[in-house]
Amino acid sequence: MEKQFQSTLQSNYSLQAGEVSAQSPSNIALVKYWGKKKNQIPTNSSISYTLTHSFTTTNLQFKPKEEKGFDVNVFLEGEYKESFAPKIITFFERITDYLPFLEQLSFEVHTSNSFPHSSGIASSASGMSAIALCLVEIEQQLGGTLTEDERLKKASFLARLGSGSACRSVYKGLVEWGENHFMEGSSDLYGFKYPDAEVHEVFKTFHDTILLIHEGQKSVSSTVGHNLMIGHPYAERRFEEANENLKQLLAILKSGDIEAFGKLVEHEALTLHAMMMMSDPAFILMKPHTVAALEKLWEFRRETGNHLYFTLDAGANVHLLYPAQDAEAIEIFIEEELKQFCQNGNYIKDKVNF
Incomplete structure (x- = not known):
């Protein structure tokens, strides 16, 4: 104890x-x-x-x-x-x-x-x-x-x-x-x-809009997913990488480098899901609309230069992360282009709590 x-x-x-x-x-x-x-x-x-x-x-x-x-x-x-x-x-x-x-x-x-x-x-x-x-x-x-x-x-x-x-x-x-x-x-x-x-001031202004791609129960629970890391062939390297990424992120948070923040956070999200796909048994929690939303997001970012990034939890839904300075254009894009991928058109507008 x-x-x-x-x-x-x-x-x-x-x-x-x-x-x-x-x-x-x-x-x-x-x-x-x-x-x-x-x-x-x-x-x-x-x-x-x-x-x-x-x-x-x-x-x-x-x-x-x-x-x-x-x-x-x-x-x-x-x-x-x-x-x-x-x-x-x-x-x-x-x-x-x-x-x-x-x-x-x-x-x-x-x-x-x-x-x-x-x-x-x-x-x-x-x-x-x-x-x-x-x-x-x-x-x-x-x-x-x-x-x-x-x-x-x-x-x-x-x-x-x-x-x-x-x-x-x-x-x-x-x-x-x-x-x-x-x-x-x-x-x-x-x-x-x-x-x-x-933490640089810009990161204290971030919004988190959650695209509710799938509102039902997950096919594999987080508890089961965690347990499948036991004996996972890439587990030890993943644990090392996560700690390395955290160390990098701390420097980014202090510097205010939004692009470096987005790149690292998206890599972390996709790595999480890659570990699921390489588990034994393998499983996939992303849905087709998850992937479609990510592709649409990447296209929007390339074309506009707006700071719109994503992360994923252990599920199908997409957390859209963006600073207040870009919120107006991004929220129009969410309503006009990303809402279509949400179950029943539902999404949640949230923001970080400082």
């Missing part, structure tokens, strides 16, 4: 009923992590933009109980979801050493997303980080003594044990995760907020 995250509650703390709420955003990785070790430890460093309008709001109601074990009921958008409870209970089992009150309380989780469920936005990141923030707040209400910075770090640590990338959603701006030799403060255990002062 990580001693720095042990509970700060006194042994004679008293239980009481109450409720807490938290809101936590989704995030989009620029340098991807793909593959993990035991206990949600990443195989390489990653860094992500935290988003502004794509978030999860969670209200956690709790009351003391007599019987042992975990007692959780989950409601999504007001509708009871029996199938959601096992995932939360698994999460609680992983973190009970750090929050001893979990088995002593009954919980009712009311959660909602600002974006459509199963739309391909990382709801596990925003959802698990929101729950982690709620749990740390309960600990404080019961007599915990953590500072604000310590609470955020503990929430990030706990969120990671629910969903790896959730540890990056606790903070605004750019958030790094994964220990490396070139970033003081980096850790495998929690996200590290990259200093805003090290």
Whole structure:
């Protein structure tokens, strides 16, 4: 057990009923992590933009109980979801050493997303980080003594044990995760907020418009995809490359070189999907409209010189990244040329959160 995250509650703390709420955003990785070790430890460093309008709001109601074990009921958008409870209970089992009150309380989780469920936005990141923030707040209400910075770090640590990338959603701006030799403060255990002062102003203005190419469930889950990196013939080289790319990206973020940023971020996205295609068994999460949208984007960039780039998560949807200075022309292009590739014409307009 990580001693720095042990509970700060006194042994004679008293239980009481109450409720807490938290809101936590989704995030989009620029340098991807793909593959993990035991206990949600990443195989390489990653860094992500935290988003502004794509978030999860969670209200956690709790009351003391007599019987042992975990007692959780989950409601999504007001509708009871029996199938959601096992995932939360698994999460609680992983973190009970750090929050001893979990088995002593009954919980009712009311959660909602600002974006459509199963739309391909990382709801596990925003959802698990929101729950982690709620749990740390309960600990404080019961007599915990953590500072604000310590609470955020503990929430990030706990969120990671629910969903790896959730540890990056606790903070605004750019958030790094994964220990490396070139970033003081980096850790495998929690996200590290990259200093805003090290980021050129242009990168703080970026928009992220998400083309909802496919709104259904993915054919291969991220959990399965991560596991397929075990024994993957190109895994070790990929892990090295990701760390090298992160080091390069940090210099780019400071310099303000938008073209170098776009080139590296697009390479990272395509490498992620290349690793999927070379897994055993191989799988493809991109759809024909994903590829068509990328080709149209490249054509637009060649013809206009506008700074429009993309990244992809582990799915079919496309995150369009562009600075505010080019937003007007790009958003006309999205509406007139890229919307056609979206399922039901749906896309989400978002931006980075600094």
